[in-house]
Amino acid sequence: MSNIEKRAVIKFFIRKGLNATEISEELEDVYGDSAPSYRTVAKWVGEFKDPERGFEDAPRSGRPLTTTTDENIEAVERIVLRDRQVSVRWVAAELDIPKTTVHEIMKNHLEMKKVCTRCVPKLLTPLQLANRTDCCEELLQQSEEDPSNFFDRIVTGDETWVYHYDPLTQLEAKVWKRSGEQTPTRERRQRSTAKRMLTVFWDKDGVLLTDYLPRGATMNGQYYASIIEQLHSVLLEKRRRKVHRGVLLLHDNAPVHKSNIVQGAIRQNDFIELNHPAYSPDIAPSDYHLFSNLKNFFVA
Template sequence: MFESSLHLTKFKHRAVIKFRVKKGKTAKEIFEKTSSVYGESGPSSATVKRWTRLFQQGRETLEDDLRSGRPNTAVTDENIEKIAEELGFSKERVGDIMHNHLHMNKVSARWVPKMLTPLDKQRRVETSEEFLDLCKDNLEEICTPIVTVDETWIRQYDPESKQESMQWIEKGERPPKKFKVEKSASKLMATIFWDCEGVLLIDYLLKKTTMNAEYYAGLSKKVREAIVEKRRGKISKGILFLQDNAPVHTARIARQALR
């Protein structure tokens, strides 16, 4: 009776991990404790590490994340081990069956900048086609003088390893993708200037410093020096400066600095 009571569901195991994370325990300590209590019925080391990281990053739910398309969760390493044990095969034999007979491969998810909806993708295609149509045969002449700028937050995070993201897929299927990562409270503002040849300048806003018009105007001197150093003759030929209409960009002091 006692032994059967130790076979918890995965949600209860996650609740145990979450409780111990709240107590300040590390993934190693949690795994050692669960192994000593639940034995082979407890979660694997990789599972404990993954959920410990998620709960440390502020996750509250115990449920699996929703995924679009056909679920891949049925072919995890943990399930393969259970299948091997149930059928009396070795884990390597099960892997051989999945690879050579079911024609499935285990691949890592690849990083993409962000998830785009079909509408987002279509708008980008249409906008690009309109721009190319306007340029006609003068694409190089128009693009070469453009210098553009944008700001982005750089956040510290604990990315999922390639091993953790690997999944079994059928032959011919596209590899899985990894989109948004769990963000931490630590972040840094980066202002990036670039042209058709590459990055000209990356400026990192110091902590406890505000991005305002005065600060942005000061960057115009830095980017001018970068252009002189990296793109000889570009300024004398004329520059088309491309930026969005953020208040710090359109302020009078910023416009004067650009002129």
């Protein structure tokens, strides 16, 4: 029985001349536990003294029934885009709306959720971003101009530190366990300080050259230039056809790679250096297609 129906019955009994006590008893006889309380009956008996009083609740001033309005949605979006780390509590206090409303706007209207930020080596400047775009477009254009030979001519290289012990990543450390079983533990070992720098050059057919930096030595222009000389000799032995076509050398723009002695070695061996945008390890082939798999086979 709805509230409107209960109020209609109360008004009917009032017209019959019953008082609040009598009406309450009549309702309890018919509806039992679902009957309105005596206080409610008495309240509406007083309300219906006004012959124009309807059955609906009287309008109330204050906060509207819903605060999910277009204005609030725009205001929340404006605040969040200005500061991505802002809290729901702060937004609710700033706009004077409930936190539940802010959650609803963020989830259902703006389709946003809070996530952990991803760490990157460096936040690029607008100029570096533009250079990154130009380099990628140049590589794409070169690949489209000669799709059959472009990838065959590329030799890519990079350096990485090889530790005597590498701790397991979060993914590698995952184990299976039964429901209700205690989570297994593992020792938290520290990474060993013993390490060697590995330089690798490879192409689409496999690894061409690996070089371990001797202990106590420093990776400088002179040392890297000697590796370039070794690479040329290896290519003549393993990929002579690639040398005749013209080797496209792809490595990052580390200061050692851009030194005068290294640039001279590249020109002397007739290598063509491909552009690589600054601070862009996310598009370095070795980081994504070689090092992670290669280190799985290393033994301390």
